Amino acid sequence: MDSKKTKKVILVIEDDPLNMKLVADLLEAAGGFEIIKASNRKSVFEILQQTIPDLIILDLQLPDIDGFEIMKRLKSNEITKAIKVVAMTSSITLEDEEQMAEFGFNRYIRKPINTREFVKIINGVL
């Protein structure tokens, strides 16, 4: 269980099961992460009641809630405020890094993700 303590806890919020699988598999393959999966708003806030992850990978387009809305809630809560967040989007709108930083995102990854760089990016944020 020691090793578990050193493991970084990452909450992946993604509605598409295949994309979820891809991200989770990449992180698992890299090792050293504990991955918690959430695919809708309900599960996100249930999980956050119990666990405070080190990092959240947030898909900005969820069917029942906007990614920015989740972000707003995270940042308005003292406990969740400090959690690092990496945004993932398949949007064609060209939000730039600066704009995303204003919302409090630590990184901004456009889909399709680069599997070769993905873990590096995550580690960089951590």
Added chain:
Amino acid sequence: MAQTQNKYPARATIASKLLIVFISFILIPMVFIGYVEYMYANGAIVDDQVSKLNAIANLKVEKIVTYFKQIDANMVLAQDFLIIKKNMPMLIAYAHDKSNPRYIAAKQELDSQLKPLQKINRYDNFMLLTTKGEFIYSSNPEHDLAYKSGLVKKMAEDVLTKPKTGIYRSSIFQYGKTARDSEIMAGSIVYDEYGNQIGILIAEVGMAHVYEAIQDTNGLGKTGETFIVEKRGNEAILLSPLRFDKNAAFTRTIDFGDMGDIASQDVASGQYGVIAKDYRDKQTLTVWRYIPFMNWSLVVKIDADEVFAKVYVFEELFWFLIAITLLIGIAVAFIIAKCIAGPICKLQRGAEIIGGGNLDFRVGIETRDEIGQLACSFDDMVANLKKKDEDLIIAKQKAEASSQSKSEFLAMMSHELRTPLNAIIGFSEILVDEGVGKLNEKQKEYVKDVLDSGQHLLLLINDVLDIKKVEAGKMELQLVETNIKSIVDSGILMIKEKADNHHIDIAENVDENIGCVTIDEVRMRQIMYNLLSNAVKFTPDGGKIGVEAKKIDNHEVLIAVWDTGVGIEEKDKSKIFVPFKQIDGELSRKYAGTGLGLTLVKKMVELQGGRIWFESAGKNQGSKFYFTLPTKQEVCHI
């Protein structure tokens, strides 16, 4: 009519136009008719007055001539009086002894005949003279003035020159202070029964009676008068007093030159009047009569002012009528103008209000005339316009909604297409990288094909979405002042690896002073990347590509990307910027691309205010793509 601030100031109002029309159609003929009438009346009055003056002149001439003919007749009668023939020699014989009974008897006999004759005829005196002009007898001794004045001697001489029964008349002479103290003498020779001259008979006739007739101003109004003149040389001397100058007789002369030609030429037959200035320097209407019997001229005249007084009244009435007509005209013109212009002004104001965007406004003119109809049509038109406007608004809202849903659709598309692609590309990448175990060659080849296809599909989706975005007007440019050199450099950097792999040389030629352009940097990179990667793609290994950039003028920079590649055949030139068309057949297979790159480049260049074109000498001759970008003249801060 309340004058509002008019957007279109009128140069001539309807009122003034109507006034002009009114004046030209009513006042001008009126003035003309008035003038003709005036001239006619003027002429008629002058004619009337002239004939009146002529009548008076004729009457007076008749009176004067009759009076003097009567004198002549009396003289002829007296000349043959037996009492004179008998007694005159007695008086001459006893002239030195006047107390002699014979003298006294002779005188008494003469008195008994000559005194009544003198009194009946209202003569001043009868005188008897010797042929030598010596005084013998006077019927009115208080008035033997002619003799006393010494004029008689001359008179006697003159009388003696006359034939037997001739009557000699002297000129008028004045013996007293006033014109009334003047007289005329008539003389004849007295013969005895044997025809010998005994002496001379002279009648002294006072002019007072003649003047009474002459000066009678009956029928001559307030300023008319009659006087007689005698022509002496070039002058005419007045023989009678004037109405306005009692002492004019014998003292005042009238210059015939001043009286005009008519006076001097033919005063005798002057049946017409002439307007001339008189001795008072006043305009008068004058007629003349020459009296041959007396060698006098009779002048009858009246002041023009008096004659034309009626004309003046007419004239005043005429101007009064014109003034009244003018006032009525102005009033009528304004009333009509108000009736016409009022609704038009209302219509015009309504049009301005409606023009200002208030389509609910109605002019609402109720009159049934043409303007009312116009207003009705106008209101109908506005109602129609409003309906059209509402339709348009609905259509616009629909279009906006459609555009909105279009961009929502774009966002959805983007998300929905990329989500599965993410998995396809992601997993195949992992497989190709053999992250989950080794693959055999065939497996690896197929997975690589999946990855390539996935990536191609992604590019295609990106390009399609970009084009759709430009077309939908949703492409927002983030214009930033950017240094061209850095754009070119980063573009080259993006394709350098690929070029190196194919041993393609890259030449860069950017003017040092090229400066900045204001562009969307991301789009600019997209443009440069597309053109450069095309250049690399269509250039065989060992070939050359290059970028040039220079300033055209102060408004534009020119950037060119060239290669020594396959070039563009004439038949393909028209298709270069058409989606999915720039290459076909074997090229298409050989040089895989989305087929949208140049279409997108063209759209983005144009979106930023530039132009794009290309040159190619033909197959395998390479090609050169040019595009321009507008510059900013401000100093560039990098």
